[in-house]
Amino acid sequence: xxxxxxxxxxxxxxxxxxxxxxxxxxxxxxxxxxxxxxxxxxxxxxxxxxxxxxxxxxxxxxxxxxxxxxxxxxxxxxxxxxxxxxxxxxxxxxxxxxxxxxxxxxxxxxxxxxxxxxxxxxxxxxxxxxxxxxxxxxxxxxxxxxxxxxxxxxxxxxxxxxxxxxxxxxxxxxxxxxxxxxxxxxxxxxxxxxxxxxxxxxxxxxxxxxxxxxxxxxxxxxxxxxxxxxxxxxxxxxxxxxxxxxxxxxxxxxxxxxxxxxxxxxxxxxxxxxxxxxxxxxxxxxxxxxxxxxxxxxxxxxxxxxxxxxxxxxxxxxxxxxxxxxxxxxxxxxxxxxxxxxxxxxxxxxxxxxxxxxxxxxxxxxxxxxxxxxxxxxxxxxxxxxxxxxxxxxxxxxxxxxxxxxxxxxxxxxxxxxxxxxxxxxxxxxxxxxxxxxxxxxxxxxxxxxxxxxxxxxxxxxxxxxxxxxxxxxxx
Amino acid sequence: xxxxxxxxxxxxxxxxxxxxxxxxxxxxxxxxxxxxxxxxxxxxxxxxxxxxxxxxxxxxxxxxxxxxxxxxxxxxxxxxxxxxxxxxxxxxxxxxxxxxxxxxxxxxxxxxxxxxxxxxxxxxxxxxxxxxxxxxxxxxxxxxxxxxxxxxxxxxxxxxxxxxxxxxxxxxxxxxxxxxxxxxxxxxxxxxxxxxxxxxxxxxxxxxxxxxxxxxxxxxxxxxxxxxxxxxxxxxxxxxxxxxxxxxxxxxxxxxxxxxxxxxxxxxxxxxxxxxxxxxxxxxxxxxxxxxxxxxxxxxxxxxxxxxxxxxxxxxxxxxxxxxxxxxxxxxxxxxxxxxxxxxxxxxxxxxxxxxxxxxxxxxxxxxxxxxxxxxxxxxxxxxxxxxxxxxxxxxxxxxxxxxxxxxxxxxxxxxxxxxxxxxxxxxxxxxxxxxxxxxxxxxxxxxxxxxxxxxxxxxxxxxxxxxxxxxxxxxxxxxxxx
Numbered sequence: 001x002x003x004x005x006x007x008x009x010x011x012x013x014x015x016x017x018x019x020x021x022x023x024x025x026x027x028x029x030x031x032x033x034x035x036x037x038x039x040x041x042x043x044x045x046x047x048x049x050x051x052x053x054x055x056x057x058x059x060x061x062x063x064x065x066x067x068x069x070x071x072x073x074x075x076x077x078x079x080x081x082x083x084x085x086x087x088x089x090x091x092x093x094x095x096x097x098x099x100x101x102x103x104x105x106x107x108x109x110x111x112x113x114x115x116x117x118x119x120x121x122x123x124x125x126x127x128x129x130x131x132x133x134x135x136x137x138x139x140x141x142x143x144x145x146x147x148x149x150x151x152x153x154x155x156x157x158x159x160x161x162x163x164x165x166x167x168x169x170x171x172x173x174x175x176x177x178x179x180x181x182x183x184x185x186x187x188x189x190x191x192x193x194x195x196x197x198x199x200x201x202x203x204x205x206x207x208x209x210x211x212x213x214x215x216x217x218x219x220x221x222x223x224x225x226x227x228x229x230x231x232x233x234x235x236x237x238x239x240x241x242x243x244x245x246x247x248x249x250x251x252x253x254x255x256x257x258x259x260x261x262x263x264x265x266x267x268x269x270x271x272x273x274x275x276x277x278x279x280x281x282x283x284x285x286x287x288x289x290x291x292x293x294x295x296x297x298x299x300x301x302x303x304x305x306x307x308x309x310x311x312x313x314x315x316x317x318x319x320x321x322x323x324x325x326x327x328x329x330x331x332x333x334x335x336x337x338x339x340x341x342x343x344x345x346x347x348x349x350x351x352x353x354x355x356x357x358x359x360x361x362x363x364x365x366x367x368x369x370x371x372x373x374x375x376x377x378x379x380x381x382x383x384x385x386x387x388x389x390x391x392x393x394x395x396x397x398x399x400x401x402x403x404x405x406x407x408x409x410x411x412x413x414x415x416x417x418x419x420x421x422x423x424x425x426x427x428x429x430x431x432x433x434x435x436x437x438x439x440x441x442x443x444x445x446x447x448x449x450x451x452x453x454x455x456x457x458x459x460x461x462x463x464x465x466x467x468x469x470x471x472x473x474x475x476x
Numbered sequence: 477x478x479x480x481x482x483x484x485x486x487x488x489x490x491x492x493x494x495x496x497x498x499x500x501x502x503x504x505x506x507x508x509x510x511x512x513x514x515x516x517x518x519x520x521x522x523x524x525x526x527x528x529x530x531x532x533x534x535x536x537x538x539x540x541x542x543x544x545x546x547x548x549x550x551x552x553x554x555x556x557x558x559x560x561x562x563x564x565x566x567x568x569x570x571x572x573x574x575x576x577x578x579x580x581x582x583x584x585x586x587x588x589x590x591x592x593x594x595x596x597x598x599x600x601x602x603x604x605x606x607x608x609x610x611x612x613x614x615x616x617x618x619x620x621x622x623x624x625x626x627x628x629x630x631x632x633x634x635x636x637x638x639x640x641x642x643x644x645x646x647x648x649x650x651x652x653x654x655x656x657x658x659x660x661x662x663x664x665x666x667x668x669x670x671x672x673x674x675x676x677x678x679x680x681x682x683x684x685x686x687x688x689x690x691x692x693x694x695x696x697x698x699x700x701x702x703x704x705x706x707x708x709x710x711x712x713x714x715x716x717x718x719x720x721x722x723x724x725x726x727x728x729x730x731x732x733x734x735x736x737x738x739x740x741x742x743x744x745x746x747x748x749x750x751x752x753x754x755x756x757x758x759x760x761x762x763x764x765x766x767x768x769x770x771x772x773x774x775x776x777x778x779x780x781x782x783x784x785x786x787x788x789x790x791x792x793x794x795x796x797x798x799x800x801x802x803x804x805x806x807x808x809x810x811x812x813x814x815x816x817x818x819x820x821x822x823x824x825x826x827x828x829x830x831x832x833x834x835x836x837x838x839x840x841x842x843x844x845x846x847x848x849x850x851x852x853x854x855x856x857x858x859x860x861x862x863x864x865x866x867x868x869x870x871x872x873x874x875x876x877x878x879x880x881x882x883x884x885x886x887x888x889x890x891x892x893x894x895x896x897x898x899x900x901x902x903x904x905x906x907x908x909x910x911x912x913x914x915x916x917x918x919x920x921x922x923x924x925x926x927x928x929x930x931x932x933x934x935x936x937x938x939x940x941x942x943x944x945x946x947x948x949x950x951x952x953x954x955x956x957x958x959x
Contacts, residue, residue: 039576043796045569046556046578046675048710078792080839082816089795141800270839272848275682275789277711 022049043087068103093124335372496546545588550640578675596630625655650901657925668908672707693942730764735869752917791835
C-alpha cells in the first residue's frame, strides 16, 4: 500500500534580546545556575510581569519577513500546569490571539519551489531546567532560562517528507538569523523543533492521527526521527494497529521514538487571558518603523545576485543562506573582484578552511582586501586557480603579506606570453610523437595528456586555456 | 495623640510636642496592650519600627519632610516589605521574609512613615470576617464577640482600636469597605490601576486594588497622595498626572447629584442599617446635594460573576505556592506529586482551597465558555450599568454592607451567607470603579457604613463628599469602649 506523509512543525525560536520576556534578568547562556533568576523568574509573591518590547519587535520582524499579518491586538494567556521548573505554575503564552498570523516561507524541493504556510507565530516565555543526578535522590532546579523570550512558529501540515521538513527547518533557521532575531545556536537550544507526523493512504483526504516528536535540536535528528516515526506508523497501520494521538520523544542514541504521554493523559491547561498584562496593541507607526530598519531578505538578495552579478541559482542561494557570508561576499565584490570567482572561492576553499579551523566568517584571518586581490589575480590570469590555492594557504598563515608578494615569493606568476607557451608546446610535441599520433587517430584522451605535459614542463605556471588553444592549432 | 488626625500629628511633630520615636513608642505600647485580645497584628517588630522613626526624626530636624513623615502606619500583611515576615494570613508563607518592598511600602517609606507592623487578614484576602486567617480571627474592637469584617479586618481593627492612626488595606470585592463599615472607619478602594499592585500578593489580579483606611476622609486623602502614582512595574497601572487629593476636600457639594440605586435597598438589607443610611442621605440633602433615583439592573449578578472570575484568577495566582522555592513544604512526602499534594493540602486553609477548586473548575476544558467567558460578558454589562447611571448623577450612594458586624462563628460554616456580605461592594470591583465607606451611625453599639461610589478617577470628588459630611457629624470620632 502507498502512503502519504503529512508533517507540520512548531519551532521554538529563542529571541536575541538583552533580557527576559517579562523581567529585566539577563538571558546570557551558560551562567552559574540561578544566578540569572530574579524575583520574577522565581515567581516570588507579589511580583508582576512587564512585557519586553524588544521581543515584540522581533516578532513583528518575523511577521514582516514571512509576509504575514501582524495582529493589531494580541493577548497573553496563562497556560496552567504544575512542574518544578515552571515557577509560577503557569506559562505566559499567546493563545487565542497571536501576534503573527498567516505567513509563508518558500523552500526548495529538488528543483521546485514549495511554499510552506505559517499558521501563526506567538510570543511566550521559556521554562527553567530540571537538573538530575547532582546529588543522590534529589533533582536541582535552574531557573536561569525561566522567562527567556521565545517565538513559537507553527506551520500548516504542508510538508510531505523528512527532506522537506529539514529544508523548511534550515530555511527558517537561516531566516531568523538573517533578520537578527535569533542567534541560531541549536546546541544551546536557541532553535528547537517539535514535529507533528501522520500518514494517510495515498489519494485520501482524511488526515491520519498525528504524533508529535518533541524538542529536536539538530537537522540530522529531525530527519532520523521523522524517518523512524513514518516507518513505525506505516508498519503499525499495515499490521492492523491504530495510531493514538500522543507526544513522543526521539532518542538520538537508539534512533528510535517513544511515547511520552497520550492525549488522554494530556494536561488541561486551563488557558485564560493573563490579567496582569494588558492586550498587546501594535499600530502602523510601530510596524512601519520596524519595516524601515529591515534590509532585503535572502530570497530577494539571491535574485539580485543572479540577475545583476550573474551567479548561478545554486551559488546565489548558498551565499545568501547566511547573512554574514553574504556581507563578506558583497564586500569582496565591491573591491572589484569577479563575483563568480568570489562565489566559487567562498563556497569552496574558504568554506572548507573555515570549517576545518572552526572559525566564523566574521573572524576570517584573510581580510576582504586580501581576498579581493587574490581573486583579481586569478581573474587577470596572473596566477592559475591551482596556484591561487597555494597563495591562499600562505595568506591564511600570514595575513601581513600582500598577495603579489606571495606570488613573487612562490614564483607562481602564470605564463601568459604566447611566444613562451608556443615554445613549450613545441618541445612537448617534439618529444611525444607517439601521443600526437594517437590524438590524430582520434583518441581525445591523448590531447589532455599532452596539455598535462606542457603544464608540467612550465611547473604549472602556463595559462592552461592558452596551452590548450595553441596545442590544438599545432597538432590538428 | 489617640484621636489625632494626620494633620494634628504632623503639627505635633513640627512643633516638637513629641518626636516620631515617641509617637511610634506610644502606638507600639498600645499594640502591646490591646493586640492580645484583638489580634489585629501578625507581626510587630519594635526595633524595625523605631529604626524608621529615628530616621524620620532626622528628616524632620533637617526640615526634609511631608505630611506623612514620622507618622506611624499599620500595613496589611499582603504587602511585601523588605526584611519583614510577609504571610498573607497563610501558613503557606509563615516562613516567608520578603526580600523586597511592594510599591505601596516603598511609597510610605519614601514619605518617611513608620511601619508599626503587619496586620492580620483573611488568608490570601479570601473572606469577609477575618476568620480564615492562619493566625486566628481578628476581633471587632466595638464588641470582641463580633467580627471586624474582612479581608482587611486586621487593619480595620487596628485603626478602630487606635493601635495605629492609619492603615493600608486591599479590596478585591469589598475588603476595604466592608471592614471599614463594620469597624466605623473611613476606607477607600481607588479606581483599578490608580495604585500599583507591584509587591501586593495577588488574589484576583483584575480586581485587586490597594487603598487607605483611616478615621477620616481627610486622612484617606493624605494617604492617597502617597499611594497613587504611576509604576511601570505594574502593567495595569495607569499613567496619569498626579493629583492632590486634599485640594478639593473643602469644596461645596451644593448641587451635586447623588444617585440612589434601588437595587441597593432590597430585602437583603438590615432595616436598622437602611434607616441610618437614609438619615445620612438626608444630611447630604441638607448640605445641598440632590438625590436622584437610579437603577443598576444587573446588581444581583455581581456575586455569581465575582465568584467565577475571582476564583479563576486566584486558582492560577496561587499555583506558585508549590513548596519548591520558598514558603511552606510538607515535612514528609513520597515523590514530587505527593509533595505538591501534601504541601498545598496542609499549607492552605479551607476557604482558599474551596476557591482554588471553584476556579480550577470554571477554567476547565468544557466549562470555560459556560462560566468564565459568560462571567466576563456579564462583567461588561455591570460596567455598562454604571456608565448609564453616571449620566444621571455625580456619585452613587448606598449601604456598604447589608448588616452591622455579626458574631464570630455565625457565618463561618455558611460560605454563601458570607459571600453576601459583599453584595453592595463587589460590582464596583468588577467595573473597576472607586468606592468608599464612611461611618454614618450605630445600631446595637455597632457602626454602620455609607458607601460612596464614584466615576473613574473621581476619588477627589468622593473624598470631598465624605469630608463635607464629616464636617457636620461626629460618627467618625466615636471610639470603642475599653480601648
